[in-house]
Amino acid sequence: MPENKEAVRLRGISKTFGHVAANTNVNLSIRHGEILSLLGENGSGKTTLMNMLAGIYYPDEGEILIDDVPVQIKSPKDAFDNGIGMVHQHFKLIDVFTAAENIVLGENADRMKIDRKAVAAKIREICDKYGFDIDPDKKVYDMNVSQKQTLEIVKILYRGANILILDEPTAVLTPQESEKLFRVIRNMRDAGKAIVIITHKLQEVLSVSDRVAILRKGECVASIDTVNANEKILTEMMMGRKVDLNIERPEPVNPTKRLEIKNLTVRDREGNLALKDISFVANSGEILGIAGISGCGQKELLESVAGLAAVESGSIEYLPSDAVTPTELVGKNPKQIRELGVVLSFVPEDRLGMGLVGSMGMSENMMLKSYENGKTIFTEQKAPRELAGSIKDELEVQTPDIQTPVSRLSGGNVQKVLVGREIAAAPQVLMTAYAVRGLDINTSFTIYRLINEQKKKGVAVIFVGEDLDVLLALSDRILVLCEGRITGILDARTCTKEQVGLLMTGGTGVESNGAEQSK
Template sequence: IGMIHQHFKLVDVFTATENIVLGLEGKFLLDRKAAGAKIKELADKYGFEIDLDKKIYDMSVSEKQTVEIIKILYRGAKILILDEPTAVLTPQETEKLFSVVRKMRADGKAVVIITHKLNEVMEISDRVAILRKGEYVGSVKTSETNEQQLTEMMVGEKVELNINRSEPHDQRVKIEIRNLTCVNKYGVKALDDVSFDIKSGEILGIAGVAGSGQRELLEAVAGLQKCEAGSSIEYKHNDGNVHHLTSKSPREIKELGISLAFVPEDRLGMGLVGNMGMTGNMLIRSYRKGSLPFLDTVTPKNLATDIKERLSVLTPSVSTPVRKLSGGNVQKVLVGREIANAPTVLMTAYAVRGLDINTSYVIYNILNEQKEKGVAVVYVGEDLDVLLELSDRILVLCGGKISGIVDARTATKQQIGALMTKHSEGQNEKN
């Protein structure tokens, strides 16, 4: 039995061959020729493309996944478990993976795929086992079911699987970003000369292979990421006034009268304080409004109670530490707090990652409601089907650069997938 984890277990400074044979009992010295011959045999048999001498840190996500799968097969695994294998793959890479899975099935391997993408379940599986709240609900043959039935089994009730996307309205440029460049903690450019606009009354989706600069982009706008010289981030008020946000802190942005909401990827590490209850986490947003040494605790408690009721947050009380809540309820608390401040710009990073399908659609509906109020919404996501259905425009990042900005109503998954893996010169938006 072998498992390919969602977060790969590879040594970055080792080559593909070294990672594949690492941990195997045998001779003290590695017989590279013999190992290479066996790996090549597996690659030819299942259709893998792999450079055995390439270092892991130089590989794409898809290449790293290939190394993980070959590592398991090299050890003679008959049963393979893949945890969310397509979460960070392009459509083209996903199809390659499915081709390999089909060949493994034909070779007599048992393959278990853990996923929340129902369209992929219908495409690749023979049987589906459904879990709900950690309990086994039942199994069905894929040929005898559909996405709606699977959803109802997952949630326990009927769920509407449509995202009602309204037309953009009252569009004005709220944030103008020009020549944005950011360097990560390793001294490598995470964003390189990025230019585009964020507009009110629309949802701007952001797509890209993991690590393409999505996190740094949102954090730069939110005042949490240092920008290099020459970068420009401007906030445009409806009355024509302009404020420069480049390298300003979140507190300084707030003091300018700008209501900017940010739902980060790390919900409990960066978004909320896990040991605090809902009330305490509401207070974090508002405590500076009071007159020290006195704090207004009534308003945060009322807000927490309102969010609990309005978003159906399952918690014993608003004082229960949020770390004890499920991922979906934690996300409801975080999103509810951010939109409570009537933001003009709302930025979300992987807002539905790890959530059940019912909660996911609650979040999609909240984003659409904000858009209809004229809020400029930025949605970083990894499910291209959702990005195409939810967004008005989709900005695609590749290696820290913009490879394209497309109309979500006319774009295809294949088009976006191609942009996710290839730079296109001159695609940065200039107006």
């Protein structure tokens, strides 16, 4: 492979936050006409490193060379002046503006002076060149996630970026959308752009990139050509040791009906229909995976079972293992559900904003659902402290003390605290939303193990996931939601990723195979 011209060289870059070294002496080159994957576990410093290129942070040490010339990047504007553009994980678009308005935003302070025709022409030119599909007059609030991402990329190309950084671009996309994205990325590479993709998904690295740079604990430990890499090699480089990447899937033991949802219709906070007449069953000793693009209603589904959403119609019936008569959960809040003796554990998507109290320590967080225990007006101190201590030991939570505010812990440790508490309640139903989002491989596998343990104990597990590979490997059945409707319930042991992906976007080409529920 011919060596391409170097676009960026990072030399001895270091950055610390407080006492935490996010990057230590990183040396890295990014070349024109090449797709570089920046691979590393969460907290390995990938995003921090790229944020220094994008002008969000300023390095403590080291220098940055663009086209062999040393530069100082103090602000995003400096980055743009140097031809660097970054698409962040959270899009930075203005909802009420059109695509074109978002693109020229910041170019010219005066919105009235924009030559709309010229802008539209230039956008069209960019789209034709690389194969983007975008409507310049569409408002951002009418766009789906994939379209917003496309808009972000076109925006930075419009501003003349030659070096594009994409932070976890596929985290929000369906497999089909990801493929579409990879196609345009390859087109951009062929046009000579330098492209960096920040990711922790191995399959993606292997399929799209030309070269991989691996970060571990803030240091760049290796950089190899993708042709010489495979999943095993990359994982070992990322982790610094050998790991087993197989997710266990025990056979369900004696599954019985635990939760029956019938004709459930739910509105979200804005009053839009989030779930439309859905019916399914969750069995004990079984993991029911839920797949769907973001906003398809999976959040409302879990919240309505947990007693947190306004159910418009339908029923949610709970059947304890030893009773015949079901308990109706609709119309009850979490406290009333608890008082019925139903132990429902719920690991919500928003860990610090819903599942935990950030400013409180582990110990105080343990009592979030049990603070009313005891007859006096005072809260119990001893039991939560002991529980916090045992979770800290068993799940190896890294925290200075069980009184340290949990918001100061890293994402993986926060999730261990939350999952630990929910499992400690000895649930009959366990619901998790994006349980491993943002977690490193090690912690993710800890979480899978904990979930499987619950399954073996006969708990009915509902697992909302975004990584289809994980969903297919862990679940027994997969329920696919699209725009608030169930588009299929598949047997996870036999279905394919493509089938699920198609159902996620509402495709009707595939009939749900096998495990369709009777109403």
